[in-house]
Every structure is written in structure tokens, then in C-alpha cells.
Amino acid sequence: GAVVSQHPSWVICKSGTSVKIECRSLDFQATTMFWYRQFPKQSLMLMATSNEGSKATYEQGVEKDKFLINHASLTLSTLTVTSAHPEDSSFYICSASVTGAKNIQYFGAGTRLSVL
């Protein structure tokens, strides 16, 4: 099956620093990748849709200047949380859809971000 690798799995950082999270599709090309955030005991909330070679589409209420997304190749998308604050602490999960089968999304293992 399609494998999505997400790195790092866990990061602790100081308030004000930036954190980059990588999402890679290992055995398939992903024109579209998605970034979600999940707070404890809540559901996944889509933050943005990342399209290879073009600008990401952000959901309402998500600051594009704070959550920078780059999708420079068909196998890699990155999410950078800039000037992280404690309220940004969350579980960030990426997913990728197989080109031609966009309704099926395969998820990375997630990144747990703790901002001190």
C-alpha cells in the first residue's frame, strides 16, 4: 500500500522558534498533500491543501504566514510553524492522495509538537 513518511514524530521547542515538518510519499507520487491539526479529544481539522508546484490553499481561520507550506516536488511537502507559541502545541498530521485517486488519502504517522 501507499506509504507516507512524516518527520519528525515529536518535537519540543521554545516559544518563538520555528519548526519544520516534512511529509514524504515513499512509493507513489502525490500531486496533492494535506495538512491537518488535531487537538486532544478533538477531530482532525484540515489546515491546508498543498499542491505541487503551486501555492497552498488554506482553510478559513488558518494563518498562511504562520503556517508556511512548500510542495516543491511530487513526493515532498513541508509545513513550517513560524514563531511557534504554546497554543500551537498540537498533533500535526499530513496525508497524501494518489494521483488519480484523490478521494483516498494515506496518512503520515503525525508530529506531536510541544511549544514551551
Place this chain on the structure above:
Amino acid sequence: RKEVEQDPGPFNVPEGATVAFNCTYSNSASQSFFWYRQDCRKEPKLLMSVYSSGNEDGRFTAQLNRASQYISLLIRDSKLSDSATYLCVVNPRDSSYKLIFGSGTRLLVRP
């Protein structure tokens, strides 16, 4: 009203029991439906897609009622390993790729 609503549970059942989860969605134009499973502190994993005719995969049966905008998941002969949170997921027609997740129903299967 949430776009996808689920009973949060938890459902606490003994091994071998049959358990059913329900889900409702608000967008009548939604076109694709899924059940995902999420273990604690892990990523969601696709359990099964849901088709209008209903579909079965081993001990799992999914049903879709478009008229009532209702989706169900039935688990027969529950195993301890079925303990997880089950997420109802909908793909709205107005966006080809976006998935809307329900908040999940937690299942605990006890020995």
C-alpha cells in the same frame, strides 16, 4: 451544526459482542464516505469505504443511507484489538479532495 456528527462514546463492550456506530452528515451533496480507525496518539488508518449498496469486509459492515444522510458501521465478534476511535469521514461534493472528519466514536473492548 457540525458537518459530520458522531456519538463520542465510549462504547464499552465485552469480547465477542456486536457493536454499531452511527454518523450523520449535513451536506446532502456529499459524494464519498469512509470509516477510519485511529489508535491513541497515532494517525488515522482507512478501515473501509462506504458504498450506497452497503459493503462488508470480514467482521465489519458499513451502510449508507443517502436519504437520511446517515452512515453506520457494524462490528461483529469484537476483538480486544478493535479498541480504538472510529472516525466517520465525508468528502463533500463542493471540494473534490477535502475530507471532513467526525470527532470519532471511542470503542473499548474488554476481556
